[in-house]
Amino acid sequence: MKFEGTAAYVATDDLKLAVNAAITLQRPLLVKGEPGTGKTMLAEQLAESFGTRLITWHIKFTTKAHQGLYEYDAVSRLRDSQLGVEGVHEVSNYIKKGKLWEAFETDERVILLIDEIDKADIEFPNDLLQELDRMEFFVYETGETIKARQRPIIVITSNNEKELPDAFLRRCFFHYIAFPDxxxxxxxxxxxxxxxxxxxxxxxxxxxxxxxxxxxxxxxxxxxxxxxxxxxxxxxxxxxxxxxxxxxxxxxxxxxxxxxxxxxxxxxxxxxxxxxxxxxx
The missing domain is CATH 1.10.8 (Helicase, Ruva Protein; domain 3)
Incomplete structure (x- = not known):
């Protein structure tokens, strides 16, 4: 898979090299640059270029890493057990899949965009190290391990609002989108x-x-x-x-x-x- 840009996206030679290097190394592509320089659009055009699906995880100040994996709704399960709702004993009924889980369980190779990672808490990137590195995670409530069927192409954007941890940076291929001439x-x-x-x-x-x-x-x-x-x-x-x-x-x-x-x-x-x-x- 080689990215050569699209009719709707002007990609510089340096950017195309960075995208293809990240794909070859099977590492997340960390893209930094001024707001408005096309970081998010890059992931959209990658999906367009490769004819595959884009899964987007928009990061907010309140976002926690586990939300990208899954969330277990223990409160709803307790309420349903008190009301005698059918299926309450099936834990999976109360698990909401996150964006990483969605990307891991697809049979096609998708583009996973983790957008504006620097908005979250400083520990957020470190909390995803193992999942992004090994392409798997463990669901404690059900005892199952979720492994990626096809390794997604991961694009991570940052507006440089805060420094990212060194351990996280080591696992990424980095590219800075300079302001266009x-x-x-x-x-x-x-x-x-x-x-x-x-x-x-x-x-x-x-x-x-x-x-x-x-x-x-x-x-x-x-x-x-x-x-x-x-x-x-x-x-x-x-x-x-x-x-x-x-x-x-x-x-x-x-x-x-x-x-x-x-x-x-x-x-x-x-x-x-x-x-x-x-x-x-």
């Missing part, structure tokens, strides 16, 4: 908007990179936000001339709410516009 962004835009005017894209990219390069910016606009902004520019029929001839003394670019996502950065742009107006007097 101008040429790669042009290809990404062409995938989303094949009929967009090149002159509009050129002017939009000038403004986009200008905003990203501002010192003190709290949240730099991402690739997905550039795509949203271009979609709005096209919907409102704002041409390249408006962007090219934009008055630098105005606060922010048109429809920049798609690019700038907090009041601190809006105020930064407004201060820069104020300084530009004073300098032109």
């Amino acid at each position: 101008r040429e790669t962004l042009q290809k990404i835009v062409d995938v989303h908007f094949p009929r967009i005017k090149s002159t509009l894209v050129s002017e939009a990219l000038n403004i986009f990179f200008d905003v990203r390069s501002l010192p003190g910016l709290k949240k730099k606009p991402s690739t997905s936000e550039l795509v949203d902004w271009l979609k709005l520019l096209m919907a409102d029929d704002i041409g390249e001339a408006v962007l090219r001839e934009r008055d630098p003394t105005k606060a922010i670019p048109p429809l920049a709410g798609a690019l700038v996502k907090n009041e601190q950065d809006v105020q930064l742009l407004e201060r820069l516009a104020f300084m530009s107006r004073r300098g032109n007097r």
